[in-house]
Amino acid sequence: MRIVRPGLAALVFATLLVVGFGGAGPLPPIGALLDPWRGVWAAASAASLPRRGAEPIPGVTDTVRVVYDDRAVPHIFAGTELDAYRALGYVVARDRLFQLELQTRATAGTLTELLGPAALATDRSQRSLGLAWSAEREWAATDSASIMARAATAYAQGVNAWIDGLGPRDLPLEYHLLRARPLRWKPQYTLYLMKRMGYTLAYDTFERQRDRLTALIGEAAANALFPAHSPIQEPIQPGPGRHPRFDFTPLPPPQPPRLSRAIGGDRGRSGAMGEWSGEAEVGSNNWAVSPKRSASGYALLAGDPHLDLSLPSIWYEAHLVVARPGSPALAPARRGGEADGGLDVYGVTIPGVPGIVIGFNRDVAWSFTNTGSDVLDLYVETLDHNDSPTQYLLDGTWRPLERRLERYLGPKGEVLDEGTVSYTHRGPVAMSGNRPTSVRWLVLETGAGDALIQAQKAQNVDQWLSAMEAFKTPAQNGVVADRAGTIAIRSSGMFPIRPGDGRGDRFQDGTASQADWTSYWPLARYPFARNPAQGYLVSANQEPKDPRVDPGYLGNNWPSPWRAIRINLLLRHDSAVTVEAMRRYQTDPGSARADAFVPLLLEIGRAAEAAEAAALRQAIELLAQWDRRYTRDNPRAVLFEFTMQELQSRLWDELIAPGPGTARRVATPGDAVLLQALHDSATTWWDDRRTANAVETRADVVATSLAAALERARAAFGDPATPDAWRWDRAHRGNIYHLLRIPSFSALNLSVPSGPSTISPSSGDGTHSASWRMVVELGPEVRGFGVYPGGQSGNPASPRYQDRLPRWLNGDLDTLRFPRSAGELEPGRTAATLTLIPGGAR
């Protein structure tokens, strides 16, 4: 015993020291982690903003006052525009430091330095895109005197001031868990972020799927199933003629497959069995109502950009006010990028962006939806060697490839891997199946420029549109309204003009420079409308311009315009729109898709003779009871969704590529094409090629789908007569993951009031939805309302981490406080103040 106890003590002591200092296996060093003063527990004391604070910031030219309101929104009152961006960088870093770093590393392909070898595949993929290469190149070419460069530099000073003053108790939780220290912020990281947005919104390599589709079903059928123009027209640019318009024509029959090209290559995101819909039923909305159709007589604007949701949110709310020094009144905004001009803008910024992306000022409000234009082409290249190429063939001459060595480092600086990314004059080279292809992608060539910075200063719609002329990519449908009652919409961005038939959804010949883009659409040709007769403007990612007005190629495979149809319907029937109505519309549970499909399914189903007659009868009976709304407790939406899935899997059997493993559709046509097929009983697509001895008809397929959907619903949710058994929110839940997908930092299994194709759509796994909802009334005093799913703080322990989630889930909006001065905010609504003073020359 004399030796055992001391021996045990020695063992415990040694073990704790080893684990305390060095960790064990997946465990980080637990000494530093558990340290009640400097470890994870410090997150508790950093959870709330200190009531008062004063910090010196390098570069700040005059005192900046930051007042946090009771929603934890910083109202920044600065003497100059650049000071406002410094302060914005500081407060964003204070609340979202880890997010700033993670999104930068995700773009740069340096996640391994933070997360280790597990992120190697992601980094390799990201670096092969060339986003960081492009951002660095663009930054090097940016005029340092431009407002963009100066704003990004000022913002970086603010971020770094926070990092430099960071005590161990301020370190975000994630750094503790990863044993990492924050990365210093470089001004060009703002461009990284913009490139990242370009990747999110404008990266579409449909050529690969398209190539396999053509091999499977032939060119004509591929063109019809994935058309350049939507078969349902409800364009962003209204008229002429009535909309929605259904341009349904018979679908060409599928051709016999050419298997060599149909097999292999990559598999698209869409088409996975089990998704709620064939197309990505996600997207953003915005609309504006002119004074003649609003109850108040003022212009109204609504916007709800839909993105992958995360905690913390992609958005951060802020208010920037810049008055001329010594003047109580705000100076008028000036065009031309003067850094000391007036500014009074409220809205949401993305951490990393110096300025407000979506929001309003004292005169103008605006919001965006993604245009989804095709700005990426793949060129099949001829290389001197496929394994380690140094040259590519162009116009009969071998040209040198630009080769960049990519080195992947681990958290301790160790080299994990190396690789080379080659570039032609078009962009990075990657393999598409067994073919080397270079990527020409507008996002790698240009960006948003200073458009967003200038647009936030506009005093009327025309100034805003003028500022947005500099916006190059990713193209956005910008809706804008002003206090004078003007409303407008324009798809802003560059739209390439291609040689030949002008389409960009097929592989191009890389050996000829004639295949390169020839120019871009002129501004006058952009989808655009201003004060239309109908009194409102709507965009919801649909094809922006009716091809009867302009048949030019902007993109392909447009989302079916169900949301646009629904919003137009609601606005058409409301001649006295209110702020409250706008809010309600944003989460309207109605579905134009259901309105289009259900009567047709019932009609065809009732006329069908099915083997499973009883099941079919019951399915029809239950579906006929549906009110076509996706409310949480709706008992029939699930049957419709299962029916749609069954219908797609039976109808599009020709699109299943043969190959190893589970057979999957190469791609799934959009619901507009499905509806087109449903209107055509004679098309041969209804025959299921997998049944050799039978020829199925439309009635057969619809009847079988309805019966099968009923069985699935019964199997999954029980007897439909049982109250709440088939509740929609039992079938469909929302999930908002933390940036590192840590479940305990996430908000999972949420009951969301939305469904596929509703105005607030939600995808199958519920991770994509309205990332920000905003309604603005442009009266004498501009009133704004908004909410996003999450909270201002990135600290998972903070009460501000996801405090807005309940209101977002209910479809409620908060009143956005828009004080003209620091003193105007009522004391009871002031949560904290921060004074930033010149100094701290670092």
Place this chain on the structure above:
Amino acid sequence: MTYIRVALIAAATVVATTLLGWWSVAAIGTVAGLITPVGRRAGLEAAAGAALGWAAILAASALSGPVWTVAQRVGPVFRVPGFGFLAIAIAFPALLAGSAARLASEARRWTNVADH
């Protein structure tokens, strides 16, 4: 005297952890083991004092922020529930200081035996 010694160790743990870091708990345990009169339970006293010290810091933190929320969020990262993570946070300094004190006490006893 035991209570006083435990309180003193706790106070020293608070100060040392705040100023130096978590590892100072081991040093405090060692010192406690060396100065505690022979025959006393040096290990237990040091363990109790260190646990009390860290609990005091956590309690103070709880006055300004949601310590329990931190436990609930971070615990599951290591596959332990919130209260388990909190318990580990108290047990860690206790075991560290207790084992250090026990070892120091043994070393002192062995030194004394050798001297005699």
